[in-house]
Amino acid sequence: MTRLLEVSDLKKHFPIKAGFFGGTTGYVYAVDGVSFGIDKGETLSLVGESGCGKSTVGKAILRLFDITAGQVVLDGKRIDDMPAGSLRPLRRRVQVVFQDPFSSLNPRMKVKDILAEPIRNFGLAKDSKELDERVAKLMDTVRLPRDAVNRWPHEFSGGQRQRIGIARALAAEPDLIVCDEAVSALDVSVKAQIVNLLQDLQAELGLALLFISHDLAIVEHMTHRVAVMYLGKIVEVAPKRSLFAAPKHPYTQALLSAVPVPEPGASRQRIILKGDVPSPINPPKGCRFHTRCPYAFDRCRVEEPKLAQPSTAGAGHVAACHLHSLPEAENPLAAAVGELVVPA
Amino acid sequence: MALPGPRSGQPLLEVENLQTHFRTKDGVNRAVDGVSFHVNAGETVAIVGESGCGKSVTSMSILRLIPEPPGKIAGAIRFQGKDLLKLSDREMRQIRGNEISMIFQEPMTSLNPVLTVGRQIGETLRLHQGLSAREAEQKAIEMLTLVGIPEPARRVREYPHQLSGGMRQRVMIAIALACNPKLLIADEPTTALDVTIQAQILELMRDLKHRVGAAIVLITHDLGVVAEVAERVIVMYAGRKVEEAEVGPLFRTPRHPYTQGLLGSMPKLGSSLHGEETRLAEIPGLVPSLKAKIPGCVFATRCPHTTDLCRQVAPALEEKAPGHVAACHYALKEEALAA
Numbered sequence: 001m002t003r004l005l006e007v008s009d010l011k012k013h014f015p016i017k018a019g020f021f022g023g024t025t026g027y028v029y030a031v032d033g034v035s036f037g038i039d040k041g042e043t044l045s046l047v048g049e050s051g052c053g054k055s056t057v058g059k060a061i062l063r064l065f066d067i068t069a070g071q072v073v074l075d076g077k078r079i080d081d082m083p084a085g086s087l088r089p090l091r092r093r094v095q096v097v098f099q100d101p102f103s104s105l106n107p108r109m110k111v112k113d114i115l116a117e118p119i120r121n122f123g124l125a126k127d128s129k130e131l132d133e134r135v136a137k138l139m140d141t142v143r144l145p146r147d148a149v150n151r152w153p154h155e156f157s158g159g160q161r162q163r164i165g166i167a168r169a170l171a172a173e174p175d176l177i178v179c180d181e182a183v184s185a186l187d188v189s190v191k192a193q194i195v196n197l198l199q200d201l202q203a204e205l206g207l208a209l210l211f212i213s214h215d216l217a218i219v220e221h222m223t224h225r226v227a228v229m230y231l232g233k234i235v236e237v238a239p240k241r242s243l244f245a246a247p248k249h250p251y252t253q254a255l256l257s258a259v260p261v262p263e264p265g266a267s268r269q270r271i272i273l274k275g276d277v278p279s280p281i282n283p284p285k286g287c288r289f290h291t292r293c294p295y296a297f298d299r300c301r302v303e304e305p306k307l308a309q310p311s312t313a314g315a316g317h318v319a320a321c322h323l324h325s326l327p328e329a330e331n332p333l334a335a336a337v338g339e340l341v342v343p344a
Numbered sequence: 345m346a347l348p349g350p351r352s353g354q355p356l357l358e359v360e361n362l363q364t365h366f367r368t369k370d371g372v373n374r375a376v377d378g379v380s381f382h383v384n385a386g387e388t389v390a391i392v393g394e395s396g397c398g399k400s401v402t403s404m405s406i407l408r409l410i411p412e413p414p415g416k417i418a419g420a421i422r423f424q425g426k427d428l429l430k431l432s433d434r435e436m437r438q439i440r441g442n443e444i445s446m447i448f449q450e451p452m453t454s455l456n457p458v459l460t461v462g463r464q465i466g467e468t469l470r471l472h473q474g475l476s477a478r479e480a481e482q483k484a485i486e487m488l489t490l491v492g493i494p495e496p497a498r499r500v501r502e503y504p505h506q507l508s509g510g511m512r513q514r515v516m517i518a519i520a521l522a523c524n525p526k527l528l529i530a531d532e533p534t535t536a537l538d539v540t541i542q543a544q545i546l547e548l549m550r551d552l553k554h555r556v557g558a559a560i561v562l563i564t565h566d567l568g569v570v571a572e573v574a575e576r577v578i579v580m581y582a583g584r585k586v587e588e589a590e591v592g593p594l595f596r597t598p599r600h601p602y603t604q605g606l607l608g609s610m611p612k613l614g615s616s617l618h619g620e621e622t623r624l625a626e627i628p629g630l631v632p633s634l635k636a637k638i639p640g641c642v643f644a645t646r647c648p649h650t651t652d653l654c655r656q657v658a659p660a661l662e663e664k665a666p667g668h669v670a671a672c673h674y675a676l677k678e679e680a681l682a683a
Contacts, residue, residue, distance in 0.1 A: 049538035050509075157630050158395075187394035188565065189627035192609035196624055214538065217568075221611035221624065241616050258543035259613050260568030264591040272547055273540045276508040 004175055004208050005038045005061065005094075010070035012056050016281065029280050030056040032232035033070070035307075038176065043202065043209040045219040047255070048229035051277055054212045057229075058178045061210065062096055063087065075175070092122045095169035099181035101161035105153040111164055112149035115139075118171040138167040141204075142197060159190035166197065176208045183218060195222055216259050220244050225316070228252045231288040232280055234307065238317035248310050248319035248333055250293050287322065295323055295332055354425060355382035356559050357406070357527055362419040364398070364405045371635040375401040377583040378419075383527065388553065388560040390574035390591075392567060392606075396631055398583040399563045403529045406561075407446060408436055423527070442472040445520040449532035451512035455504040461488075461515050462500035468522050487518040490555075492548060510541035517548065521556060531563040546572060567610060571595060579603050582642040583634055585661065589668040599670035601647045602627070641672070649674055 011034075013027040031053040038044045046054040060067050063079060072080040079090055095118075098104040105114060115135045118124075125131040139146045142163040153161060162182065169177050179198070183191045199222055201207060213219050219226060226243045228236045228251065236249040247253045254271040261268070273292045278284055284291050290300040299322050309317060310324035310333070323331050364376040376398040383389050391399045404410050405417050408428060421428040423444065428436065445468075448454040456464060465487050466480030475483060481500060488496035491514040504512055513533065520528055533549070534542040550573060553560060562574055570577055570591065577594045579587040579602065587600040598604045608625030615622075629646040632638060641647070644654040653673055661669045 049540060159630075188567070188606055189394065189609045192611075192624040193626045193628075195611070196626060199623075216539070217611040217613045217615075220613060220616050244614060244616050254540060256613065258539040260542070260546070260566065260572045261613055262567040262571045262595060262607065262610060263612075264571040264595050266571075270543065272543050276510055276541070277538075 002040050003037050004040045004042075004075060005210075006071075006073040007037070007057070007061065008035045008071045008073075010034045010057065010060055010072065011068040012053075012060055012065070013068045026281055029232050029283055031060065032283070034229070034232075034234050035070075036227050036234065036237060038208050038210060040175065040208055041202065041206045042225070043211055043223045045211040045213060045223040045226045046229060047213060047216060047219055047226060049214060049255075049277060051231075051280060052229040053232040053280070054229050055180055058096070058180050058210060058212050061176075062094055062178055063091075089122070092118075092172045093175045094178065095172050095174040095176075096178045096180060097162070097165050097169050097182040100185055101158050101165055104165055105161055105168075107153055109153075110149070111151055111153070114153070114164060115149070115167055115171050118168060122172055124171075124173065134171070138171055141170060141201065142167045157190075158186055159193055162186060162190075162194050163197065166194075166201070170201070170205075174207070176210065178210045178212065180212045181214070182211075184213065184215060191218070198222065216256060228255070231277060231283055233288055233320070235289065235321070236317075236319040237307065238313070238319075242314050242317045246313070248313050248317060248324065249289075249321050250295055250323070250333065251289050252319075253333070254292075254294075287320070297322070356385045356387075356424060357383040357561075358420070358422040359402075359406065360420040360422070362402065362405060362417070362421065364401050364410060364415060364417050367414045367416070368635070374583050374634045374637075376405065377634075379580070379583075379585045380419075381578050381585065381588065383559050383561055385526065386553075386557050386559055387576065388562060388574050389576045389578065390562040390564060390570040391578045391580060392564055392570055393580035394565055394606075394631065396582075396634070397580040399565075399580050400531055402580070403446070403531050403561060403563050406529060407440055407444060438472070441468045441520075441525075442523045443525055444527045444529065445523070445525040447513075447516050447520050447528065447530040447533045449535050451509055451516050451536065452504075454516060455512060457504055460501050460503055461507070465500075465515070465519050465522055468519060472523050483522065484518070487522050488515070490521070490552070491515070491518045492544075493518075509537055510544060513537060513541075513545055514548065517545075517552070521552065521558070524556065525558055527561065528558045529561045529563070532565070533562070534569060535564070535566070542569075549573060567595075567606065579606075582632055582638070584642050584671065586643065586672070587668075587670040588661075589665075593665065593668050597665075597668075599664045599668060599675040600643075600672050601649055601675075602643045603670075605646075643672075 010031055012031040013029055015024040016026045018025045034057055046057060048054050061072055067080050071078055074090060079087060112135050115138050116131055119131055119134055125134055135149055136146045139149060144163050183194050186194060202209060211223055223240050225239050227234050230251050236252050247256055254273045257271045275292055278291055286302045287300040287305050290296040305320040305322045307318040307320045310319055323333050360380050362376055362379045366373040366375055379402060393399045406421055410417055417429060462481050462484040465484035469475045469480045469483050485496045485500050488499055493499050493511060493514055534545050564570060574591050577589060577591050578585055581602050587603050598607055605627040609627060611624060627646055632645055640655040640657055641659050644650045659671045659673045661671045664670050664675050
């Protein structure tokens with residue numbers, strides 16, 4: 001497969017303004033050096049807890065703001081410093097589906113106008129007849145009745161609105177869709193419908209997805225690869241199976257073990273992390289996870305670990321943890337820890 | 345603190361044919377339409393269902409927090425033998441926060457931002473137990489220690505915005521438990537929290553249950569949470585109870601097609617490790633409007649096994665196995681087919 005998107009050492013620091021003159025008194029290190037790539041037709045999931053910077057990464061790729069440092073390369077072209085004029089045609093290729101289907105659709109636009117806007121904007125239809133045809137086709141694609149195009153967003157349920165949101169993203173014929181918690185606000189049964197739709201669309205259209213989510217069970221169900229973020233950094237990247245069978249970062253382990261499993265009486269070894277995520281304004285020195293890590297030792301407090309492939313992991317599996325530089329016998333993460341995930 | 349009472353005899357809470365309706369411009373909304381259940385002392389009962397199924401309205405009705413009008417609560421809610429619906433407002437206030445207390449979903453919005461944490465925990469103690477300000481603060485520090493907040497003596501003087509989401513939820517739990525309630529209603533207590541924080545709070549609730557012995561009614565949409573903490577489960581759909589069972593049988597052999605659908609539509613962690621990938625089961629369609637009277641089974645429009653009988657006659661709750669009830673005409677047949 002070919003690379004569609006390459007992000008390298010992406011940083012986004014938001015200034016904190018305070019006082020009468022609005023001087024900058026510090027920075028929120030929302031994303032602090034993140035690198036990853038997405039192939040054509042691939043799903044990469046970005047997981048982590050609130051405040052870890054996963055949505056900021058998504059917005060940076062969409063160029064909803066300028067980044068502080070790093071590079072975003074789409075299909076060989078660097079887009080992070082491209083002037084707005086030449087970026088415009090490229091915007092078509094990366095679209096987004098937002099979390100809240102109630103606030104992400106304009107309540108004063110009919111469905112057909114919502115869907116027609118990107119088509120007009122990018123000049124994808126020759127005349128109004130073709131425009132109508134395209135809109136009707138989009139409705140078919142997301143399994144909504146064609147005659148619903150004349151209705152307003154408030155007439156639809158949450159799941160149907162999310163379908164409209166997906167149709168709007170598809171209208172521009174993108175190569176990559178950023179799904180920012182696109183199914184998180186939906187009820188269980190509706191969530192399943194949307195997840196299945198996204199998977200079908202990916203198979204039909206060969207879309208690449210950047211699936212930003214905190215729901216690990218959904219991620220496991222629909223992704224190819226996973227990147228785990230903690231406090232502005234990626235701590236582990238791996239193909240799905242490799243990650244869920246044997247996570248190589250203590251944070252990923254804890255995250256997986258914390259997910260409640262719908263199987264009463266299942267006995268699992270649970271790692272309960274102490275305390276809360278530290279503030280991204282003043283992130284801990286060394287490894288950012290050391291304040292909560294059950295295995296932290298001296299080196300973790302001073303030296304920041306880099307992403308590397310542990311000797312015990314398979315191809316494409318990297319983790320940023322000093323434990324992997326220890327001899328295998330002393331490394332608590334060396335063994336397969338599948339039992340953390342699979343109820344005994 | 346009191347030990348859980350005996351399981352036999354009178355239940356702690358008995359809800360009988362609860363009907364909470366709201367008058368709206370375009371008709372009556374039957375948010376809860378004839379729900380009955382009971383909670384024994386010291387027991388954890390979960391009420392699960394999707395948005396709009398009436399689970400929160402049920403919990404609010406128990407504490408009579410439904411504004412009347414436009415709401416209207418009918419039926420009977422017996423707490424320790426007393427019908428709460430017949431009490432005066434004054435008597436009801438003696439019960440709220442004292443014998444029955446509640447934890448709300450949003451720890452961000454359910455604490456008062458202009459009062460210190462200590463004042464808010466102390467408020468119930470001063471009201472119900474007549475403690476002085478100093479005694480109340482002392483007790484508040486004890487409660488903060490109980491819910492595992494570090495440096496309680498400092499935190500007690502802090503305001504909600506100085507605490508993280510997980511800590512605020514701990515404070516909510518401290519407030520709810522301050523007067524040693526016999527019944528704790530937890531409405532989506534972990535939904536707004538991150539998974540690692542959710543794990544901390546669930547652990548805390550399990551631990552406190554052993555120590556305090558209060559019965560818990562847990563309202564949630566997360567079947568994972570249910571499996572972890574509940575003993576008995578009530579599944580609600582469109583304002584009605586469709587199934588009730590002990591937690592084990594409910595997850596192993598769900599009898600109602602809705603419960604089966606819910607369980608099937610949930611992806612399970614570890615699914616990729618068992619070989620091939622499967623599609624998630626969908627429940628087609630939408631929840632019916634609660635404004636029209638539904639003559640037949642509420643799930644008939646979405647059920648894969650619907651017949652004319654389902655559309656015309658509402659199925660009664662039947663015992664399909666000991667302690668396992670479901671409201672479905674065909675639930676037993678399903679079971680026979682599966683076997």
